[in-house]
Amino acid sequence: MKIQFQKYQATGNDFVIIDNRDAKLSFSKAQIETLCDRKFGVGADGLMLIETHPTLHFNLEYYNSDGTQSLCGNGSRAAVAFAAQLGLVNGKASFNAYDGEHKAELLPAGIVRLKMNPVAGVKKLGDDYFINTGSPHFIKFVNNVDACDVFEEGRSIRYSAAFKPGGTNVNFVECLPGNVINVRTYERGVENETLSCGTGVTAAALAAHFKGYTSPVSIKTKGGDLSVEFKPGQSGTFEEIFLVGPAKMVFEGSLEL
Numbered sequence: 001m002k003i004q005f006q007k008y009q010a011t012g013n014d015f016v017i018i019d020n021r022d023a024k025l026s027f028s029k030a031q032i033e034t035l036c037d038r039k040f041g042v043g044a045d046g047l048m049l050i051e052t053h054p055t056l057h058f059n060l061e062y063y064n065s066d067g068t069q070s071l072c073g074n075g076s077r078a079a080v081a082f083a084a085q086l087g088l089v090n091g092k093a094s095f096n097a098y099d100g101e102h103k104a105e106l107l108p109a110g111i112v113r114l115k116m117n118p119v120a121g122v123k124k125l126g127d128d129y130f131i132n133t134g135s136p137h138f139i140k141f142v143n144n145v146d147a148c149d150v151f152e153e154g155r156s157i158r159y160s161a162a163f164k165p166g167g168t169n170v171n172f173v174e175c176l177p178g179n180v181i182n183v184r185t186y187e188r189g190v191e192n193e194t195l196s197c198g199t200g201v202t203a204a205a206l207a208a209h210f211k212g213y214t215s216p217v218s219i220k221t222k223g224g225d226l227s228v229e230f231k232p233g234q235s236g237t238f239e240e241i242f243l244v245g246p247a248k249m250v251f252e253g254s255l256e257l
């Protein structure tokens with residue numbers, strides 16, 4: 001079967017996106033792994049299918065490169081840019097994702113401002129935090145993020161007993177002056193460091209709030225810059241959370257599966 005796809009990147013988190021509005025396609029775990037493989041397939045951190053929704057602009061099915069599903073913040077921003085290119089949305093978008101409904105806005109220069117769902121149940125674990133921003137995130141504050149062994153230390157926390165059975169994504173966060181943080185993330189489901197993780201930088205910005213950082217927090221990642229806006233509520237809750245940053249089409253093609 002020949003499939004048309006587009007490849008997008010959103011601050012270096014990269015995705016294969018397929019228009020599946022005719023609901024003809026479904027993928028096995030093995031097919032997703034091959035498609036996302038950087039030697040045997042197109043190569044991506046995840047696969048996204050854009051599907052129809054009865055009341056919203058579209059339904060988004062997101063798969064990590066190992067075939068598991070969760071909310072992807074950067075993927076959602078890329079999906080909104082893709083939907084605009086399809087002519088499905090114009091300026092503002094509403095869609096359903098793994099954690100429910102989202103709204104987004106397309107801003108000039110390819111910037112997508114994605115509304116995240118409210119956050120509650122923040123856990124402080126010693127000097128670290130665990131925050132679910134649609135996907136689970138462990139936040140570890142460090143003095144020098146460039147010196148971190150993100151793969152080894154991230155993988156060991158991801159598979160630790162405390163987070164079984166689902167596991168967690170792991171973010172290493174360095175606080176910088178001027179309301180800026182620098183974040184590196186080990187991603188569950190990719191099982192490696194990615195260049196940026198949207199739900200991860202969102203969780204990192206919310207955790208930084210407990211250290212005095214205020215909305216909007218500016219975030220540096222290996223894949224580029226993002227910002228996170230939020231309103232803190234009672235007892236460690238947050239609402240009106242927005243993840244803002246670029247998303248760009250890289251190439252399009254077709255593949256045989």
Ligand SMILES: N[C@@H](CCC[C@H](N)C(=O)O)C(=O)O
Binds near residue numbers: 069198200
């Ligand atoms: N890259 C994503 C996160 C994707 C989901 C995550 N790997 C998980 O399974 O929890 C993002 O930008 O949020």
